[in-house]
Amino acid sequence: MQPLLRISTTHYAQIPIYGSKSALFLDRKSNHLISPLLKPFRLWDNPIKLQDRGSFIRIQFKMQAIQILTTGSADVLTLRDLPTPAAGPGEALIRIEASGVNFIDVYFREGRYPAKLPYTLGQEAAGTVVAVGANVTKIKAGDRVAWCGIPGTYAQLAVAPANRLVQIPDSVSFQQAAGAMLQGMTAHYLAHSTYPIRPGDEVLVHAGSGGVGLLLTQMAKALGAHIFTTVSNEEKAELSRAAGADEVILYTREDFAEKIRKQVPKGLHVVYDSVGKSTFDKSLEVLRPRGTLVLFGGSSGAVPPFDLMRLSALGSLYVTRPTLKDHIATTEDLELRAGAVFNAIAEGMLKVRLEYTYPLVDAAHAHRDLESRKTTGKLLLIP
Ligand code: NDP
Numbered sequence: 153m154q155p156l157l158r159i160s161t162t163h164y165a166q167i168p169i170y171g172s173k174s175a176l177f178l179d180r181k182s183n184h185l186i187s188p189l190l191k192p193f194r195l196w197d198n199p200i201k202l203q204d205r206g207s208f209i210r211i212q213f214k215m216q217a218i219q220i221l222t223t224g225s226a227d228v229l230t231l232r233d234l235p236t237p238a239a240g241p242g243e244a245l246i247r248i249e250a251s252g253v254n255f256i257d258v259y260f261r262e263g264r265y266p267a268k269l270p271y272t273l274g275q276e277a278a279g280t281v282v283a284v285g286a287n288v289t290k291i292k293a294g295d296r297v298a299w300c301g302i303p304g305t306y307a308q309l310a311v312a313p314a315n316r317l318v319q320i321p322d323s324v325s326f327q328q329a330a331g332a333m334l335q336g337m338t339a340h341y342l343a344h345s346t347y348p349i350r351p352g353d354e355v356l357v358h359a360g361s362g363g364v365g366l367l368l369t370q371m372a373k374a375l376g377a378h379i380f381t382t383v384s385n386e387e388k389a390e391l392s393r394a395a396g397a398d399e400v401i402l403y404t405r406e407d408f409a410e411k412i413r414k415q416v417p418k419g420l421h422v423v424y425d426s427v428g429k430s431t432f433d434k435s436l437e438v439l440r441p442r443g444t445l446v447l448f449g450g451s452s453g454a455v456p457p458f459d460l461m462r463l464s465a466l467g468s469l470y471v472t473r474p475t476l477k478d479h480i481a482t483t484e485d486l487e488l489r490a491g492a493v494f495n496a497i498a499e500g501m502l503k504v505r506l507e508y509t510y511p512l513v514d515a516a517h518a519h520r521d522l523e524s525r526k527t528t529g530k531l532l533l534i535p
Pocket residue numbers: 253254255256334335338359360361362363364365382383384385388426427430448449450451452453474475476477522523524525526527528529
């Protein structure tokens with residue numbers, strides 16, 4: 153039997169031409185591929201070049217993606233037409249349904265993290281597998297998958313190693329999956345591995361209404377913690393309380409360390425700090441002896457160099473600076489964490505707050521919103 157569709161390594165597809173009863177054929181008038189089995193395939197709307205080769209049509213494709221050609225403000229985000237990528241051995245080509253917008257994308261855009269230019273932003277997405285390369289058995293075309301940590305998701309299509317893709321359960325939508333991969337697995341390793349929360353622990357989560365903050369608060373609650381959070385305004389405070397925070401502090405108006413010290417004179421077991429520069433010193437001050445400061449981000453800026461002797465003076469404290477990639481490095485870890493997050497969503501135990509969706513072309517708008525501190529929960533780009 154002839155293959156329905158073969159995507160080559162040189163960005164083209166060869167489609168055998170059948171009659172109208174076949175599963176896939178070309179409407180020569182509109183130059184569109186028609187298939188009763190697939191929903192209209194955006195990929196096919198943008199052929200760069202069509203070549204009629206008698207028994208088959210060869211089509212070269214283009215896709216849209218957001219790239220940076222230089223680092224800088226959100227203005228450097230540029231919508232570009234690129235040749236579609238192709239799946240090599242061990243890889244899959246995925247049509248992206250939703251791509252997560254994360255702070256790490258801002259760091260790459262600014263040049264805080266180095267990248268070879270031009271660079272397609274984005275490291276988190278969910279979508280449908282279009283084709284797989286050689287030696288891929290784990291997944292197949294048509295599977296619903298999600299992934300993170302692989303650059304290039306601000307795009308209509310992406311290629312990813314098949315062993316870094318996780319299947320999305322039927323009861324979890326593409327948008328939920330894209331919204332939960334990076335931040336949900338981050339919240340999971342923070343609460344279960346970096347500092348495993350025990351019932352009764354006194355915990356502080358900074359930026360409690362942010363993407364990670366809301367998920368981490370829900371997980372800490374489920375583990376039995378007593379939770380303090382910080383947020384910058386009343387509206388965010390409401391969201392944080394709804395996620396399970398016992399005490400929400402407006403750190404833009406009050407001294408959070410003073411307030412916590414009054415309520416818990418012994419100090420906290422753990423502080424999860426993603427704000428960094430503006431909170432770090434006081435985060436150390438609110439810990440009990442042998443308490444743990446988990447610095448996992450720098451939304452307000454990087455923490456300056458630090459004298460380790462301060463840890464001894466403040467009571468044999470622990471400080472760690474973890475990253476997600478080291479907590480999902482093996483396929484087992486990836487599947488365990490993604491599975492835990494997706495199951496919790498499917499069972500209604502974990503709510504993903506999808507705040508805004510933006511068309512791909514509005515990526516700069518999404519970045520400005522994230523940086524201007526006015527967002528809560530997750531931002532998604534829809535290609
Ligand atoms: P958030 O949705 O939490 O957005 C950042 C929040 O930080 C803002 O909404 C704001 O909340 C707070 N904030 C405080 N000061 C500032 C400031 N000066 N500028 C901007 N925001 C500020 O983002 P994410 O959930 O996507 O990510 C949170 C952090 O976690 C990021 O720093 C990110 O890099 C990090 N991260 C780290 C990972 C890791 O493995 N190490 C993985 C994933 C994320 P408010 O207004 O309430 O103060």
